[in-house]
Amino acid sequence: MNSMTLTVDKVAKEFNRRSIFRDVSFSLSQGQSLAITGRNGSGKSTLIKVIAGLLSATRGTVAYTVDGNSLNVEDLRYHIGLVSPYLQLYDEFSGSENLELLSKIRSDLGSDSKRIQEVLEAVGLWERRSDYVRTYSSGMKQRLKYAFAVLHRPSLLLLDEPTSNLDQNGITMVAQVVAEQNRSGILIVATNDADEAAWCSSSIELGLP
Ligand SMILES: Nc1ncnc2c1ncn2[C@@H]1O[C@H](COP(=O)(O)OP(=O)(O)OP(=O)(O)O)[C@@H](O)[C@H]1O
Ligand SMILES: [Mg+2]
Structure with missing residues (x-):
């Protein structure tokens, strides 16, 4: 696993000139984690998308390094x-x-069937692997999203509403993923659940005056 850092500096986001949040700054490195809390509509999901490179910030910068080298957003x-x-x-x-x-999209080497089996077993979907996703229950879809997210052992794991639709066994599975990520990489969790926020070593609250 590569050693990653994430630096968010004075980030602001506006939609149609309406300010969602501003002046968000923090930095994280391997083994560190952050909970993003705040009322509905305060911008948690928007901030996650900005960090993931899916949306651009209106102001401020988001910078990543891997093994000391700065990372382009295309390689994120x-x-x-x-x-x-x-x-x-x-x-x-x-x-x-x-x-x-x-797996093929992410790697030049093609798909890694051994790793796919490993993650499908970890999320409890190995027996249902050949079924169409449209026939999955909502909790099974949420489990498949975890298989997606950890397949390539990412240095930075972003979880937005991490336990939605999951049963107790699913929540335990997520807690294991979280513990592993806290040992090996960076974790960011957007949530208003106190138990989920407690997975993280630091927190910020959006939407405060
Ligand atoms: N594409 C968009 N265009 C315009 N406004 C948007 C867009 N996406 C989000 N917003 C607005 O930005 C604000 C923040 O939304 P966001 O989904 O980030 O909140 P949230 O904190 O994740 O809320 P929740 O707790 O309900 O998940 C809301 O007012 C929302 O309406
Ligand atoms: Mg949200």
């Missing part, structure tokens, strides 16, 4: 994993086909 996908309500799965493919496709 090799180092980042995201679990979020707005992540789309391919409904007309099976669970394992979704992972094979993603």
Whole structure:
């Protein structure tokens, strides 16, 4: 695993000139984690998207380094994993086909079937791997998002509403993913659940005056 740093400096986001948040600054390195809290609409998901490179900031900078070298936003996908309500799965493919496709996109070496089996077993979907995703329950889809997010062992893991639709066994699975990420990389969790925020070594609250 590469050693990564993330530096968010005075980041502001506006939609149609309406300010969502401003002056957000923090920095994280390997083994550090951050909970982003705040009321509904305070900008947690928006900030996650800005960090993931899916949205640009209106002001301020988001910078990443890997092993001391600065990282371009195009290369971020090799180092980042995201679990979020707005992540789309391919409904007309099976669970394992979704992972094979993603594995090919992320690597020049093609898909890694051993690693795919490992993550599908870890999220409890190995038995259902050949079923179409459209036939999955919402908790099974959430589990598949975890398989997606950790497949390439990302240095930076972003979790937005981490336990939505999950049963107790699923929440335990997430807690294991979180513990592993806290040992090996950077973790950011957007949540208003106190138990989930407690996974992280620091926190910020958006939407304060
Ligand atoms: N694409 C967009 N265009 C315009 N406004 C947007 C867009 N995306 C989000 N917003 C607005 O930005 C604000 C923050 O939304 P965001 O989804 O980041 O909040 P949140 O803190 O994640 O909320 P929740 O707790 O409900 O998940 C909201 O007022 C929302 O309406
Ligand atoms: Mg949100």
